[in-house]
Amino acid sequence: MLLCALIGLTVQSCKKEKTADISDGIEAGAKDRLSMSKTAFDNLYSEMRKKNSKELPSNIKNSFPEFVSLFHHKPTVISKTSQSIKATSPLMMARKASLQASLKPITKSNVNSDQGAYEEVAPTYDEVMTEIVDDQVFQSMLNVEGEIQVENIIYKVTPYGTFFTNANNYAALNNVFADIALQNDYTVRLEDQATPILMDAVQVESTQYNDVRLLNQSVYFVDSFIEEDLPQPEVTVFPSDAVLDPLIFPNINDAGNTGGNGVTPPSNPEELPIENRQSYFLDNLIMGTQPAADPAYNNNIDYPIEFRTGVGSILQTFFDNSTRYNNFNNKYRMSALMYNRNYGVIKTLGIKVKCQKKGWFWWNKTDAQEIRAGWDYISYKAPIGVEKIGLPNNEFAPSIGQPFLINPTENPFYGVPMWGSGNSYAKRYNLYGWYMKRGDNEIFTVTIPGGLLPINHLEDVDIPSSKFKFAINAGWAKLKEVLTRSAPSSGSLISPNASNYKFPIYPLNGYGEVKYLSINDMENMPKSYVGGISKTTYLNGDYNLYTIVSPQELREYNTDMIDIPLDFRMIEIKLSTNPNKLAFDIGQAAASLITDKLAKSYNVDKGTIIGAVKWDNQWRSIRLNFKMKE
Amino acid sequence: MKRKLCLFGLALIAAHAIYAQTITKQEKGYFNLTEVGYTGGNHTYDIQVSPNKYDGGTSGAYALSLRNINGVFLTNKISLGAGIGLENYTDNDSYFNNNNLFQLFLDVRYYFKNENNTFFVYGDAGTGLKIDDNFRKGQMFNLGGGYKFKVGPKMGMIGSLGYSDQTIKGEPAITKNRYYGLAVKVGLLF
Numbered sequence: 156m157l158l159c160a161l162i163g164l165t166v167q168s169c170k171k172e173k174t175a176d177i178s179d180g181i182e183a184g185a186k187d188r189l190s191m192s193k194t195a196f197d198n199l200y201s202e203m204r205k206k207n208s209k210e211l212p213s214n215i216k217n218s219f220p221e222f223v224s225l226f227h228h229k230p231t232v233i234s235k236t237s238q239s240i241k242a243t244s245p246l247m248m249a250r251k252a253s254l255q256a257s258l259k260p261i262t263k264s265n266v267n268s269d270q271g272a273y274e275e276v277a278p279t280y281d282e283v284m285t286e287i288v289d290d291q292v293f294q295s296m297l298n299v300e301g302e303i304q305v306e307n308i309i310y311k312v313t314p315y316g317t318f319f320t321n322a323n324n325y326a327a328l329n330n331v332f333a334d335i336a337l338q339n340d341y342t343v344r345l346e347d348q349a350t351p352i353l354m355d356a357v358q359v360e361s362t363q364y365n366d367v368r369l370l371n372q373s374v375y376f377v378d379s380f381i382e383e384d385l386p387q388p389e390v391t392v393f394p395s396d397a398v399l400d401p402l403i404f405p406n407i408n409d410a411g412n413t414g415g416n417g418v419t420p421p422s423n424p425e426e427l428p429i430e431n432r433q434s435y436f437l438d439n440l441i442m443g444t445q446p447a448a449d450p451a452y453n454n455n456i457d458y459p460i461e462f463r464t465g466v467g468s469i470l471q472t473f474f475d476n477s478t479r480y481n482n483f484n485n486k487y488r489m490s491a492l493m494y495n496r497n498y499g500v501i502k503t504l505g506i507k508v509k510c511q512k513k514g515w516f517w518w519n520k521t522d523a524q525e526i527r528a529g530w531d532y533i534s535y536k537a538p539i540g541v542e543k544i545g546l547p548n549n550e551f552a553p554s555i556g557q558p559f560l561i562n563p564t565e566n567p568f569y570g571v572p573m574w575g576s577g578n579s580y581a582k583r584y585n586l587y588g589w590y591m592k593r594g595d596n597e598i599f600t601v602t603i604p605g606g607l608l609p610i611n612h613l614e615d616v617d618i619p620s621s622k623f624k625f626a627i628n629a630g631w632a633k634l635k636e637v638l639t640r641s642a643p644s645s646g647s648l649i650s651p652n653a654s655n656y657k658f659p660i661y662p663l664n665g666y667g668e669v670k671y672l673s674i675n676d677m678e679n680m681p682k683s684y685v686g687g688i689s690k691t692t693y694l695n696g697d698y699n700l701y702t703i704v705s706p707q708e709l710r711e712y713n714t715d716m717i718d719i720p721l722d723f724r725m726i727e728i729k730l731s732t733n734p735n736k737l738a739f740d741i742g743q744a745a746a747s748l749i750t751d752k753l754a755k756s757y758n759v760d761k762g763t764i765i766g767a768v769k770w771d772n773q774w775r776s777i778r779l780n781f782k783m784k785e
Numbered sequence: 786m787k788r789k790l791c792l793f794g795l796a797l798i799a800a801h802a803i804y805a806q807t808i809t810k811q812e813k814g815y816f817n818l819t820e821v822g823y824t825g826g827n828h829t830y831d832i833q834v835s836p837n838k839y840d841g842g843t844s845g846a847y848a849l850s851l852r853n854i855n856g857v858f859l860t861n862k863i864s865l866g867a868g869i870g871l872e873n874y875t876d877n878d879s880y881f882n883n884n885n886l887f888q889l890f891l892d893v894r895y896y897f898k899n900e901n902n903t904f905f906v907y908g909d910a911g912t913g914l915k916i917d918d919n920f921r922k923g924q925m926f927n928l929g930g931g932y933k934f935k936v937g938p939k940m941g942m943i944g945s946l947g948y949s950d951q952t953i954k955g956e957p958a959i960t961k962n963r964y965y966g967l968a969v970k971v972g973l974l975f
Binding site for chain 2: 458459467470782
């Protein structure tokens with residue numbers, strides 16, 4: 156990022172017609188490090204970029220005779236930084252003592268445990284610095300310690316990356332640098348540009364920039380030498396049920412015999428590492444009894460509707476009828492309409508459920524005792540890939556607002572356990588989460604179940620929604636219970652008690668970095684209890700982000716119609732940062748759950764609309780299983 | 786004198802009629818129109834698989850057509866004809882899902898002016914018969930507008946854009962099997 160910034164600044168400065176003198180605005184007498192204004196830095200860097208590399212020495216030397224740059228550094232002279240990271244240096248000894256409690260044992264490959272023997276074969280710190288800073292112009296502007304001051308900020312380039320902080324905070328910078336040096340080999344980036352720098356003993360916070368971290372609340376750090384393209388977001392290709400089932404539900408699928416993972420959970424979950432507690436609790440869950448079906452949906456007809464996009468959708472708007480009917484008798488009926496209108500300049504989406512009476516020429520609306528309208532689920536799809544994250548996670552700090560697929564295939568499994576009564580369905584949800592700030596806390600929030608993944612042993616089998624939704628409800632409640640019970644101590648969270656939040660909370664790691672998971676409730680649960688939801692589209696290795704709007708149902712009495720406009724066809728959303736204001740009213744059910752980044756291209760993908768009418772003490776209902784189609 | 790004036794008037798009318806026939810091809814009497822067309826739109830399909838469940842969906846579809854209409858001009862602006870046609874409907878999703886139809890229909894056209902080049906509107910209504918061992922049929926109708934222009938002494942050419950709708954039924958369980966979309970046609974008028 157720093158280099159990008161430099162390049163950006165260089166481009167800006169190149170636009171200027173007249174370039175300033177090479178040493179304008181720079182402390183010409185600076186001996187230890189160059190100190191300059193931002194403009195001067197831009198000009199100097201851009202001017203030097205134009206020079207031939209062979210001219211650099213003379214240019215720098217002529218402009219700053221007393222300055223010794225990293226580029227001119229003599230191998231025989233050891234830098235102060237190099238001396239400071241020796242195991243016997245006062246700084247390192249002080250830092251070791253200070254961090255003794257929190258540092259993990261340092262492995263041999265992980266630094267200076269055998270410094271003497273190591274130095275015989277390994278390059279020196281200064282040699283690594285010269286090697287790794289491959290921009291010679293920038294190298295010639297750094298002093299032998301890898302430092303430069305721009306405005307009031309000191310930048311210190313090291314083999315681990317670049318540290319920068321306010322000039323009067325220089326001591327803190329050196330302390331953080333020493334802490335990092337204690338845990339990492341300075342040659343690590345010569346061969347490995349992918350592994351994150353270890354920062355176990357340092358408090359790490361994310362910033363508004365994806366690749367910049369705030370260390371110990373005072374020093375910024377960017378890993379300058381990590382490959383920006385790595386790690387790539389993983390494509391979520393879901394393993395087969397046969398692979399997953401024994402892992403997720405060992406006591407269900409093998410009944411303690413064969414085919415399971417053969418692991419006997421310990422009797423005391425507290426003995427388990429944090430990462431494994433969820434699996435333990437999930438393995439020991441017992442589902443409750445399935446509730447009776449709602450009589451409103453006993454006389455139901457299922458209809459499919461596919462909505463085309465583009466010109467096809469305009470034709471469909473004007474020339475096709477999406478209304479479906481269920482008759483009480485030959486004079487009375489109910490109708491349900493899922494409208495997806497494309498008028499060229501505007502698109503509308505909504506639901507209408509009516510009670511109708513036959514007239515002389517057409518069917519007229521008439522009052523019903525009760526009308527219900529809503530949906531079992533509505534699925535949105537975003538055209539972006541999502542990174543997977545395991546929870547708890549202490550490997551990297553997520554960026555604010557970034558969505559993550561909570562990895563269902565690695566331990567711990569955050570799949571929600573769902574099973575129908577008396578059968579061996581092994582089903583689970585995938586969960587998606589967003590990392591966000593709430594007040595003073597950084598919280599990883601899992602809002603609603605993400606990709607809908609009811610998994611069956613058979614290929615492409617519809618899961619009866621009666622079982623499906625019951626299982627969601629029960630599984631979701633159990634998952635919350637599990638997360639709450641398995642949460643480790645809260646660290647520095649201001650409100651450490653899970654019950655103080657509307658939803659259960661869960662820390663992402665136990666190493667002092669405060670990141671919490673909250674679970675939003677599925678509210679207003681199952682409705683129509685008929686039909687099924689296909690799993691096909693969710694198991695194609697599609698790693699796009701899916702979000703499910705949880706079931707909603709509106710009930711009105713002594714009326715002839717319910718009309719629910721759904722205004723999230725293309726949703727514009729501001730992320731709520733107040734956990735008490737997460738909207739769950741109709742039309743906003745999804746609104747508070749999606750970041751701005753996703754919202755502009757977040758499209759309705761499929762769903763099930765429900766409607767029911769009570770007339771003459773009889774119920775009729777319709778389910779419209781709709782799908783948006785290319 | 787009066788008789789001479791009447792004869793002169795009739796001669797003028799006859800001359801005008803003869804003149805109009807040669808330049809507009811919209812005189813009372815027989816005409817033949819042959820058209821080829823392309824329709825792009827949707828195919829929507831519902832089938833009742835159980836008393837409480839329907840299956841089906843909507844997909845993109847297209848059709849190629851060849852039609853011949855024979856008729857008469859009732860006035861120099863209105864024509865009425867009977868048409869036969871062949872039309873092939875194919876789903877975009879599956880080339881195997883297609884219907885070859887033989888169409889029988891009535892055709893009505895209104896030309897806005899009795900001139901060589903003029904706009905017109907048209908409407909067709911009739912039935913489509915599926916060419917298949919499993920015989921099916923369904924109603925069809927087309928509505929649209931176009932432009933006629935002269936290409937020879939007794940020949941005109943037309944281009945038109947309109948809405949096309951074809952339903953194919955035949956089995957009780959199939960509650961909806963309908964192609965609809967926008968049709969572009971070009972034709973020769975004799």
